[in-house]
Amino acid sequence: MQEIFGRIKKRAAELFADGTVTRMVGWQKGESDYDKTPAVFGPDMKGFVYDGFCGANLSKYLINLSKVEGRTLVLLKPCDSYSFNQLLTEHRIDRDKVYAIGIDCNGKLDINKIRALGVKGIRSVAEEGDEVVLDTVYGSKRVKRSEVLLDRCYCCKGKDHVAGDEFILAEKRVDTTTTDRFELVKKLEAMTPDERYEFWRGELSRCIRCNACRNVCPACSCVKCVFDNPALGTDSKANSDTFEENMFHIIRAFHVAGRCTDCGECSRVCPQHIPLHLLNRKFIRDIDELYGEYQAGAEVGQRGPLTDFAKNDAEPGATPDKGGKK
Amino acid sequence: MMYKIRTERLPELFALAAADKALYLPVEQGGQVEFRPWSEGAAVRFDALNTVRSAKDLFFPQTENLVAFRTEGKKISIIENADTGAPFGLMGVRSCDAKSFEILDRVFLAEPADTYYKARRENGTVVTLACHEPEETCFCAALGIDAAESADGDAASWIRDGWFYLKPVTAKGEASVETVRPLLTECDGADDAAVEAEKKDIGAVIGQLPFSKLDLSRFRGENMLEIFNDPRWKELSAACLGCGTCTYVCPTCQCYDIKDFKTGDGIQRFRTWDSCMYSDFTKMSAGQPRLTQVERFRQRFMHKLVYYPMNNDGLYSCVGCGRCLRKCPISMNIVKVAKTLGGEQNDEQ
Numbered sequence: 227m228q229e230i231f232g233r234i235k236k237r238a239a240e241l242f243a244d245g246t247v248t249r250m251v252g253w254q255k256g257e258s259d260y261d262k263t264p265a266v267f268g269p270d271m272k273g274f275v276y277d278g279f280c281g282a283n284l285s286k287y288l289i290n291l292s293k294v295e296g297r298t299l300v301l302l303k304p305c306d307s308y309s310f311n312q313l314l315t316e317h318r319i320d321r322d323k324v325y326a327i328g329i330d331c332n333g334k335l336d337i338n339k340i341r342a343l344g345v346k347g348i349r350s351v352a353e354e355g356d357e358v359v360l361d362t363v364y365g366s367k368r369v370k371r372s373e374v375l376l377d378r379c380y381c382c383k384g385k386d387h388v389a390g391d392e393f394i395l396a397e398k399r400v401d402t403t404t405t406d407r408f409e410l411v412k413k414l415e416a417m418t419p420d421e422r423y424e425f426w427r428g429e430l431s432r433c434i435r436c437n438a439c440r441n442v443c444p445a446c447s448c449v450k451c452v453f454d455n456p457a458l459g460t461d462s463k464a465n466s467d468t469f470e471e472n473m474f475h476i477i478r479a480f481h482v483a484g485r486c487t488d489c490g491e492c493s494r495v496c497p498q499h500i501p502l503h504l505l506n507r508k509f510i511r512d513i514d515e516l517y518g519e520y521q522a523g524a525e526v527g528q529r530g531p532l533t534d535f536a537k538n539d540a541e542p543g544a545t546p547d548k549g550g551k552k
Numbered sequence: 553m554m555y556k557i558r559t560e561r562l563p564e565l566f567a568l569a570a571a572d573k574a575l576y577l578p579v580e581q582g583g584q585v586e587f588r589p590w591s592e593g594a595a596v597r598f599d600a601l602n603t604v605r606s607a608k609d610l611f612f613p614q615t616e617n618l619v620a621f622r623t624e625g626k627k628i629s630i631i632e633n634a635d636t637g638a639p640f641g642l643m644g645v646r647s648c649d650a651k652s653f654e655i656l657d658r659v660f661l662a663e664p665a666d667t668y669y670k671a672r673r674e675n676g677t678v679v680t681l682a683c684h685e686p687e688e689t690c691f692c693a694a695l696g697i698d699a700a701e702s703a704d705g706d707a708a709s710w711i712r713d714g715w716f717y718l719k720p721v722t723a724k725g726e727a728s729v730e731t732v733r734p735l736l737t738e739c740d741g742a743d744d745a746a747v748e749a750e751k752k753d754i755g756a757v758i759g760q761l762p763f764s765k766l767d768l769s770r771f772r773g774e775n776m777l778e779i780f781n782d783p784r785w786k787e788l789s790a791a792c793l794g795c796g797t798c799t800y801v802c803p804t805c806q807c808y809d810i811k812d813f814k815t816g817d818g819i820q821r822f823r824t825w826d827s828c829m830y831s832d833f834t835k836m837s838a839g840q841p842r843l844t845q846v847e848r849f850r851q852r853f854m855h856k857l858v859y860y861p862m863n864n865d866g867l868y869s870c871v872g873c874g875r876c877l878r879k880c881p882i883s884m885n886i887v888k889v890a891k892t893l894g895g896e897q898n899d900e901q
């Protein structure tokens with residue numbers, strides 16, 4: 227990644243110098259090696275980094291950056307490029323205001339997984355080939371990179387970008403996919419309704435309604451969210467009963483159905499490690515089955531199966547005789 | 553007097569303590585550790601440092617009913633349905649969380665006292681636990697809090713070499729220890745030495761943590777306007793999502809909203825945590841006074857580092873627990889704010 231980072235930095239400097247872009251949205255070095263904050267940079271690119279801890283998807287920041295003067299350089303990992311396309315399809319980003327570089331990704335690291343291995347008091351973290359080397363106040367430790375990746379990286383959509391004005395890629399691409407992304411969905415489908423209810427109650431009862439999942443989600447781009455309406459009685463902070471915790475997530479999952487690219491940000495940011503992506507993946511799987519395979523964000527201008535109409539559309543539920551399978 | 557019990561016998565102690573009142577402990581569920589009521593077989597995690605939500609939940613819960621109204625024709629009846637609970641015990645509280653109670657007390661117990669909070673404070677007995685292995689995100693030391701021995705709480709505890717040491721501090725603590733007394737052994741000089749050694753070890757680790765020497769001295773009343781008007785708030789808040797994570801996991805965040813839930817034939821009035829990061833925070837008929845995320849973000853840190861200490865003898869409204877460092881989705885937090893705006897003395901840290 228060091229080499230990729232050097233190339234990105236060099237290319238960004240050229241784009242600043244020739245006036246193609248006036249700013250760049252990237253990741254900034256924080257207080258520790260694993261601490262990376264999305265940030266907007268000027269030509270000096272002070273504190274800019276790109277490494278295994280740059281998991282945050284930057285595409286949603288372009289909604290606001292589209293509204294300011296000048297063109298923004300954005301760095302997109304392969305999975306981020308799907309979100310980027312989806313936002314373009316929904317006219318939330320002004321394409322002319324953006325210059326996108328698709329950058330290489332060999333899987334992003336999950337600090338929580340590292341901590342779950344019993345690593346405490348981290349002083350420094352270094353990536354050495356396929357290992358992560360940790361120095362802590364309680365001694366040092368090496369862990370395999372492949373053991374501590376973000377969940378989404380084990381079901382990577384592939385290391386090719388679906389958007390970008392140019393690309394900075396490694397010669398040898400690392401495939402991190404090891405699991406079928408529907409594996410857990412299938413497990414949930416196989417449960418009885420009661421078991422499934424118990425599973426989700428167990429997970430969702432931890433929710434603190436912090437809204438991080440919603441606010442980070444590139445598909446949640448409403449100017450004013452229904453849950454921010456104080457007149458509704460169920461606005462953002464009112465975690466008043468278990469019904470609400472459930473309904474918030476179910477309503478949100480329905481609203482992003484067909485638009486969710488499965489970028490995995492919701493589960494990454496959840497302070498309670500609730501596997502929110504499983505709700506979305508269930509919808510994706512149903513859509514695939516009912517309307518044919520569909521990947522949101524694969525192309526700009528796609529007509530989403532749930533927002534498009536065709537005479538032979540499946541009508542699940544009510545009228546199975548019209549082709550609904552269930 | 554200090555007492556001890558083998559750590560493998562702790563479940564017996566929990567069972568006895570929980571016999572006549574609820575006992576809250578750090579319990580793991582779904583991989584996350586939270587303060588939960590003890591029950592047989594609960595996965596108590598005294599080794600996990602900080603729970604996701606802090607211990608403030610027990611005194612100032614995320615949502616609580618205040619009162620209900622019911623209408624029948626033209627008649628409105630008032631139904632008292634606040635639940636301020638019964639006596640309870642709380643064990644495994646770290647020094648940082650224990651200190652947060654003082655910060656909350658100064659808000660909720662100031663006259664006129666918040667009766668809901670006050671009742672829970674009186675109901676609760678707090679047993680603190682020294683931090684065997686502090687983490688890099690901990691900076692209690694920078695706020696004058698001792699991870700090795702809490703100055704707050706009704707009893708203090710330590711774990712070392714398979715022993716759990718328990719020392720009552722207040723009369724309430726004495727009374728609680730008395731209820732489990734049959735299981736405890738009185739400590740002798742060797743035990744005192746073991747606890748002293750534990751404290752020393754903790755102190756040594758704290759000394760090595762990266763933010764232990766964070767210098768907050770610039771954050772004081774006379775610099776209020778200068779800090780408030782600092783242009784760097786803009787870059788600090790640029791990536792902030794405006795979620796409520798930092799405020800909801802924080803032991804010292806104390807803002808709340810009172811809302812009415814329509815029940816069909818009446819209203820349930822409840823209190824819920826609020827977050828200054830939200831768009832409807834302190835919204836009035838004229839709108840939200842802080843229109844942009846920069847202003848909302850600034851409010852959180854100005855409150856913790858400047859306004860609160862101005863009104864409370866210089867006490868910061870942060871206990872250095874590090875939860876916001878670990879949980880912010882974009883990795884922005886009070887340490888970064890303090891280092892950026894706290895003056896040059898923090899540059900080398």
Ligand code: SF4
Pocket residue numbers: 432433434435436437438439440495496497498499500502
């Ligand atoms: S991020 Fe997690 S805790 Fe926060 S609202 Fe979403 S599911 Fe709930």
Ligand code: SF4
Pocket residue numbers: 791792793794795796797798799829879880881882883884885
């Ligand atoms: S600072 Fe972080 S946790 Fe707090 S509102 Fe902003 S993004 Fe959310």
Ligand code: SF4
Pocket residue numbers: 798801802803804805856869870871872873874875876877886
């Ligand atoms: S501001 Fe952060 S470190 Fe300070 S008490 Fe709150 S959560 Fe803990």
Ligand code: SF4
Pocket residue numbers: 601602646647648649683686687689690691692693697698699871872873874
């Ligand atoms: S901040 Fe200090 S008191 Fe709190 S958990 Fe960390 S070491 Fe313990």
